Amino acid sequence: MTKEYRFIGxxxxxxxxxxxxxxxxxxxxxxxxxxxxxxxxxxxxxxxxNIKSIDTSKAxxxxxxxxxxxxxxxxxxKVGMPLHLRxxxxxxxxxxxxxxxxxxxxxxIAYEALDLIDVEYEQLPAVYDVEEATKPGAPQLYTEFPGNxxxxxxxxxxxxxxxxxxxxxxxxxxxxxxQEADFICEGTYVYENIPNPLPPEPPGxxxxxxxxxxxxxxxxxQGLYMDRVSLYYILKRKVDVRAHAGPCGGSYGSxxxxxxxxxxxxxxxxxxxxxxxxxxxxxxxLTAFTLRLxxxxxxxxxxxxxxxxxxxxxxxxxxxxxxxAVTQGQVTVGLGEAQLLVRCKNWNLKPKIVCxxxxxxxxxxGFGGQELKSTFIPLLSEAMEKLDIDPVEFFKKNFVKSGDxxxxxxxxxxxxxxVDFSKAIDKGADTFGWKEKWKGWLKPTKVNGTKRIGVGxxxxxxxxxxxxxxxAYVRIDPEHTAMLYQAVLEQGGGQRSNLCKMVAExxxxxxxxxxxxxxxxxxxxxxxxxxxxxxxxxxxxxAINAAEDAKQKLFKLAALKLNTSPENLxxxxxxxxxxxxxxxxxxxxxxxxxxxxxxxxxxxxGYGRFEPDFSLCNFMMTFVEVEVDTETGKVxxxxxxxxxxxxxxxxPPSLENQLNGCLGSAGIDTALFEETVLDKTxxxxxxxxMIDYKWRVFPDLPVLRNVILETPMPSHRxxxxxxxxxxxxxxxxxxxxAISNAIGTKLYSYPATPDKILKALGKI
Amino acid sequence: xxxxxVTEKEALEGSVTRKEEKGVVVPPTTIKLMVNGEPRExxxxxxxxxxxxxxxxxxxxxxxxxTKIGCDHGACGACxxxxxxxxxxxxxxxxxxxxGKNIKTIEGLADPKTGALDPLQQAFVDHTAFQCGFCTPxxxxxxxxxxxxxxxxxxxxxxxxxxxxxxxxxSHYHVLEAVMTAVEKRRPSE
Numbered sequence: 025m026t027k028e029y030r031f032i033g034x035x036x037x038x039x040x041x042x043x044x045x046x047x048x049x050x051x052x053x054x055x056x057x058x059x060x061x062x063x064x065x066x067x068x069x070x071x072x073x074n075i076k077s078i079d080t081s082k083a084x085x086x087x088x089x090x091x092x093x094x095x096x097x098x099x100x101x102k103v104g105m106p107l108h109l110r111x112x113x114x115x116x117x118x119x120x121x122x123x124x125x126x127x128x129x130x131x132x133i134a135y136e137a138l139d140l141i142d143v144e145y146e147q148l149p150a151v152y153d154v155e156e157a158t159k160p161g162a163p164q165l166y167t168e169f170p171g172n173x174x175x176x177x178x179x180x181x182x183x184x185x186x187x188x189x190x191x192x193x194x195x196x197x198x199x200x201x202x203q204e205a206d207f208i209c210e211g212t213y214v215y216e217n218i219p220n221p222l223p224p225e226p227p228g229x230x231x232x233x234x235x236x237x238x239x240x241x242x243x244x245x246q247g248l249y250m251d252r253v254s255l256y257y258i259l260k261r262k263v264d265v266r267a268h269a270g271p272c273g274g275s276y277g278s279x280x281x282x283x284x285x286x287x288x289x290x291x292x293x294x295x296x297x298x299x300x301x302x303x304x305x306x307x308x309x310l311t312a313f314t315l316r317l318x319x320x321x322x323x324x325x326x327x328x329x330x331x332x333x334x335x336x337x338x339x340x341x342x343x344x345x346x347x348x349a350v351t352q353g354q355v356t357v358g359l360g361e362a363q364l365l366v367r368c369k370n371w372n373l374k375p376k377i378v379c380x381x382x383x384x385x386x387x388x389x390g391f392g393g394q395e396l397k398s399t400f401i402p403l404l405s406e407a408m409e410k411l412d413i414d415p416v417e418f419f420k421k422n423f424v425k426s427g428d429x430x431x432x433x434x435x436x437x438x439x440x441x442x443v444d445f446s447k448a449i450d451k452g453a454d455t456f457g458w459k460e461k462w463k464g465w466l467k468p469t470k471v472n473g474t475k476r477i478g479v480g481x482x483x484x485x486x487x488x489x490x491x492x493x494x495x496a497y498v499r500i501d502p503e504h505t506a507m508l509y510q511a512v513l514e515q516g517g518g519q520r521s522n523l524c525k526m527v528a529e530x531x532x533x534x535x536x537x538x539x540x541x542x543x544x545x546x547x548x549x550x551x552x553x554x555x556x557x558x559x560x561x562x563x564x565x566x567a568i569n570a571a572e573d574a575k576q577k578l579f580k581l582a583a584l585k586l587n588t589s590p591e592n593l594x595x596x597x598x599x600x601x602x603x604x605x606x607x608x609x610x611x612x613x614x615x616x617x618x619x620x621x622x623x624x625x626x627x628x629x630g631y632g633r634f635e636p637d638f639s640l641c642n643f644m645m646t647f648v649e650v651e652v653d654t655e656t657g658k659v660x661x662x663x664x665x666x667x668x669x670x671x672x673x674x675x676p677p678s679l680e681n682q683l684n685g686c687l688g689s690a691g692i693d694t695a696l697f698e699e700t701v702l703d704k705t706x707x708x709x710x711x712x713x714m715i716d717y718k719w720r721v722f723p724d725l726p727v728l729r730n731v732i733l734e735t736p737m738p739s740h741r742x743x744x745x746x747x748x749x750x751x752x753x754x755x756x757x758x759x760x761x762a763i764s765n766a767i768g769t770k771l772y773s774y775p776a777t778p779d780k781i782l783k784a785l786g787k788i
Numbered sequence: 789x790x791x792x793x794v795t796e797k798e799a800l801e802g803s804v805t806r807k808e809e810k811g812v813v814v815p816p817t818t819i820k821l822m823v824n825g826e827p828r829e830x831x832x833x834x835x836x837x838x839x840x841x842x843x844x845x846x847x848x849x850x851x852x853x854x855t856k857i858g859c860d861h862g863a864c865g866a867c868x869x870x871x872x873x874x875x876x877x878x879x880x881x882x883x884x885x886x887x888g889k890n891i892k893t894i895e896g897l898a899d900p901k902t903g904a905l906d907p908l909q910q911a912f913v914d915h916t917a918f919q920c921g922f923c924t925p926x927x928x929x930x931x932x933x934x935x936x937x938x939x940x941x942x943x944x945x946x947x948x949x950x951x952x953x954x955x956x957x958x959s960h961y962h963v964l965e966a967v968m969t970a971v972e973k974r975r976p977s978e
Contacts (some may be wrong), residue, residue: 037913044921045909045928047854047894054853132839224858224866224922273856273922274956305858493948516919516957531807679917681959685919686957714863714954725960 028450031380032055032529032742033673033734039521039540040271051269052228052244053303060230061090063292064134064768066124066141067312068116071150071381071707072163075114075123075143077413083126083140091295092141093125098291101756103283105178108166111287116145117165117346118382119707120312122284124131127292127300151379152704154320154341157378162487165346165379174344174377175673176509178352181433190356190435193336193363193371201335201370201422205326209406215319215398215756216343217699217774219690220310220717221388225273227282227313228303231289238264239290244272246280247553248511248545258283259290264739267545270516276389276689276752278314280555281349310712315700316690317354317385318343319395323373327407333368340375340396345384351377354392356433357488357556361393362400364641366422373745382702383709389689391556392755397484398694401757402772409770415761416458416645419483421447421523424641432487432638440487443735445643445669452667452731456647466768477662478766482754483645489745490637494566495549498527498574500628502616504598505537506574508567510557513543513553517748518678519559523567524775525674530571533594549631557642560674565634565740574630581628582615614745642747644668646686646754652766654785657778659696660764665703666751668730671737672744683730683747691752695718697775794820801893802888819887823850824896836883843867843878846893854894858954865953868926869893875933875949894925894937897932908970910933917966919957927953931967939974946971 035393043049080092082201096110112122128134151157157172165172181189230242240261245251248267255265272279304313317527335658340358344351355375363372380439408418424430429439453459461469461479470477497509508527512562514520524538531538541548551563579590582600586593586608594603600615602608617624627734648665666683673679686692697718701710711717736743756774764771769784803816819830828850830836835849843860846852846869855878858866862880869878870892897906905913908931918924927950934941934949941949946967955963 035916038916040921041913041916041918042905042917044924045894045905045912047852047925049921050853051856051922053857054847056851127808132837222956223920224864224954225856225920226858271921276956306861306864514920516854516921518916518919644794675916677962681916681919681957681962684958684961686958688956715861716857719954719956722950722953722960722964723944725947728961 029529029742030526032533032534035175035676036521036525036535038518039524042194050192051225051273052230052242052270055230055242055270056726057230057232057299060132060299060301061127061129061296062131063125063127063130063300064138065122065288066138068119068121068123070116070145070147071119071125072148073116073145075116076146076698077144078124079142080124083113084136086133086137086140088129088590089126089137090129091127091292092308093291093295097295100251101287103258103287104348105350105352107258109284111284111291120308120383121346122288125288125292127296135436142436150707152380152382152702154318154343154378154380159379163391169379172379174348174351174379176352178356181353181356189352189436190359190431190433192374192765193359196368196370198335198337198372198406202326204328204334206329207407207410208326209410210324210389211403211406212320212322213399213402213772214320215395215774216320217694218315218318218385219694219698220315220700221276221278221689222309222717223274223276223278226304226306226309227285228301229282229286229289230299230301231286231293232299233293238266240266240268241286241290243269243282243286244273244279245269245282245513246275246515246555247549248513248543249474250280250553250756251286252545254283258287269513269543272513275515277387277391281314281384281386283349306714307712308394310707310717312383314384314386314388315345316388317351317392317395319399321396321399321403323400323403325403325407327411329411331413331421333366333422335370336366336368337372340373342375342377343380343385344377345380345382347384348377349381349386351386352480353389353433355743357486358392358396359486360430360432361486362396364424364487365483367424367428371557381707389749390753393486394756397482397753398756398774401482402760405761412465414462414639415481416449416453419481419645420446423483423485423643438487438638440641441639441738442641443669443737447735448643448667448669448731449645451733452645452647453666455729455731456663456665458647461649466765466770468768474653476652476654476766477649478652478762478764479647479649480758480761480765481645481647482758484750484753485641485643486557486750487638487641489558489561489640489642490560491556492552492636494563494634496566496570496632497549498570498630500574500578500612501530502613502618502625504612505534505539506531506533506571507539507541509541509548510563510567511543511545511548512554512563515554517559517682518675519563521556522674523564524676526564526568527571530568531575533598557749560744560746561640562634566632568740569632569634570630572630573632574628575592577628577630578612582610585610585615609672625666640737640745642668642745644750644754645759646745648692648755648758648762650759650762650766652763652781654767657781659776659781661692661696664726664728668729668747669733669735670744670747671739672734672742673732674744679732680730683751684728686751686755687720689752692755692759695756695774695776697777699775794827796822796827800888800890801843813931816887817867819884820936821886821888822890824892825900830883832884838882840883840886841879842881842883845883850894852893856922856925858923865930866923866926868929870933873933873936875930894929894974897928906932907973908935911966911970915962915969917959917962917965919959923953927955927963935971935974936975940971943968
């Protein structure tokens, strides 16, 4: 049984709810600074070319134009990991790459100026496929990446104990493991439909310089400090960056790679001497922003009849497009997560990151894990099918258990302290009706004339719940209120409200009496960002610790006045009591020096910190049921059940909302219809609007149920871990499995569009 | 700017939009319209240009940024406002076509005197029927127009009315709960 809390676990309205439903929330494009200019980007029509000449004289003469910048005018500031992409370069690497930047009094003038820039290009051959790109003689994108291979290594992910980030999984003896197997399968599996997470709000930023060495940026982002610290290094440690953020209109990871846009605003604002807003259009969002990684796995797996995996080997080739923002991190986390999925003693799994001539692939919800799982589960399924193993039983047996170890992103070996997820699996399977619906591999659940029903299952988990550092301050005020200072912005999960709720529970005052500071790096202490599923455990721990620290300081003062020791005190609703003596009490007000005759108030400041801990992970199993029309090839998603154990729910509607997100942000539907269509004859993206890029509409919602268990986790005092980030990830592989079972033929290609299904059925 | 001495009656009548001289339509020099119950007058060539969309005018000229621009090509529904009782895509509507129109945006739903939320807005708050909130104003405006026309829609009707709204966080299920609760509450007790 879970513990009964006063506020935790009960639904409370989001603190920003009224702003959202009245339109008051100020997203980045809603902000207008005095004297602000509008920035626009001239983009390359070619996938790969050198800029032979560029003439901006006509554009500069247009009234209202305040800055026109080319590669000749900008500092040598680079983004990416390692730093490689210049803010503007003499070379373009994809259709949509930035050629020039303009700032003008209005957007119309800026657009007109773009038309007045004359560019002469020297076209170069382009490459889109990872195998082609790594062949000798292939077009080279960057001189620093010979063979178009981006080196591993990630300065963010090392730690004191393990300074070098994880680069591959090599454990045990694969050859020996393969010999122990009852069945070995080998093959290449791909998830390369490069879907777009496509938040509704297009990416954008505003920059304003204050003096020569300080710049203020307003972001649509996930982490103020992540951006602030990155920009500090990008700007060569010479500029203080102050990051501000309003609400973020959806990111799903992608806006963590906004640096080219932020830098564009920064250089324009510097050149024009005025604030500049640079927001992308939806077309730019679809053609020149972040897609999922292309994932191709050449894998080999050995399995025993009882579902024991004896060896896993292979190469995981990742297509990162023209720019590698933090793909090494994604690959590392993906490799770590593979070990959570399968308890195997022998591994040799090595990644390779490759650059190609299309827009970037990078950081998206699922963070490498979804991309690997969507190829790795089909490989495992091949062996499960041959050995006739029920996939639910396989995952139950193989998902990480307490005491199992794994290499995590810091390259260190971690031993899991997690709860047993078998209960969640069983409850999910019951809710879905798995036992009745599962008829065996490549067997439909039901056949109704031309319609065939099939079921599938996928799983994912991430030990990122305790990643990175968080700090927080909690200030207790005499008015029985508290202020949480933490650099957390709202991106949809309700985290700002939930953190206030945690502080409220510690201080025993209603959540509406706890406030949170504006998301601004100049007033809040270090907080890495709302990334992965770290909001509840990592960020929450810092808030809880700060509240506890403040409370202890308050008790010290109160103890003096009540002639007792601080340990004997408790508080509720702004009153401090000696435990067991309800009449022996003092108010926060009095404790903090406020009296009617001599008001000498003080405030009390508590500090909290969280250090990374990779010994806990979250868990998500997704069951799906599809109906395939064998005449038309159309697939309908009928039923979805997500099963998880979160330790303790913080806010039920916020959690349900996040889990329902499995259908969005390039999740389940990447197996059904979502894809970015790249024309490989000219490098152009053909699905560059929201009609041609397919998305799920209200009338097509499946029946969706979430099974959420609450087995207390050894995390913080509320025993919770976050789970929101991972919910998109088990779905794609599950859908492919369900369709294969429905039609009786293995389907390998994402997304399973009608043409592929009819082809698999031999009808076209 | 944009808020001249124009009466409600004048705003709703509009300028001389259809004035013809010798068979040629003379374009109006001002656009008069009602926005959230307030008469507005926009000078063509100063406050509004022929290429300004209503979404642009609302956001950039009238500072009503509650209306969001997602795709700006009529596919995502984020910019939905109510014009003369019908939900429209303000990114596909030119402001110069809005002479004499009555526009309601998300800012105009709460009671202007008391500030009390519309029951529909309240239902969205009560059900946390949003995540990032960017698509919410558009969804609320479409739903509001539906409920004004059909006081007891079925869930299927609501889904159909919201078919053009893109929500990427997937708050659809909570939106349906909120809307159906608001519908139940509107139903007169028998």
